[in-house]
Amino acid sequence: MKLITAIIQEDKLDEVREALIQADVTRISVSRISGHGRQEDIDIYRGRRIAPNLLPKTRIEIAVNEDFVEQTIDTIIAAARHGDGEIGDGKIFVTPLEECVRIRTGERGRSAI
Numbered sequence: 001m002k003l004i005t006a007i008i009q010e011d012k013l014d015e016v017r018e019a020l021i022q023a024d025v026t027r028i029s030v031s032r033i034s035g036h037g038r039q040e041d042i043d044i045y046r047g048r049r050i051a052p053n054l055l056p057k058t059r060i061e062i063a064v065n066e067d068f069v070e071q072t073i074d075t076i077i078a079a080a081r082h083g084d085g086e087i088g089d090g091k092i093f094v095t096p097l098e099e100c101v102r103i104r105t106g107e108r109g110r111s112a113i
């Protein structure tokens, strides 16, 4: 199992959710966060590099079985990109997921996802 965490632009959330549903990825957690990525033009104030402003972003988290990883990533990319891709479109992180438990039934692992 993997945990797919994507940070996307707020305006793309509905498009991404819609596309994931069409790709049969039906479970998702969403949070509103703020962050910044790499700085193309680093701001310098009195000789020191200064932290850029935090921008509002949307984080989605999806736990999937191995056979869903690639289609989930591809779907997020296709739906979250502005045009041919713009700075700040976002990032996807994939981390190993050790366990998943459905609280209602106590099921574990793939069938609990």
Ligand SMILES: Nc1ncnc2c1ncn2[C@@H]1O[C@H](COP(=O)(O)OP(=O)(O)OP(=O)(O)O)[C@@H](O)[C@H]1O
Pocket (backbone or CB within 6 Å): 007, 034, 035, 036, 037, 038, 039, 055, 057, 086, 087, 088, 089, 090, 091
């Ligand atoms: N390495 C990282 N660690 C943690 N959060 C990150 C990282 N990279 C990006 N983020 C988060 O993702 C958001 C979007 O990142 P962003 O798309 O700007 O990435 P980037 O590496 O700067 O690429 P680009 O050049 O396309 O802008 C950031 O605002 C931040 O919240």
Ligand SMILES: [Mg+2]
Pocket (backbone or CB within 6 Å): 036, 037, 038, 087, 088
């Ligand atoms: Mg950036």
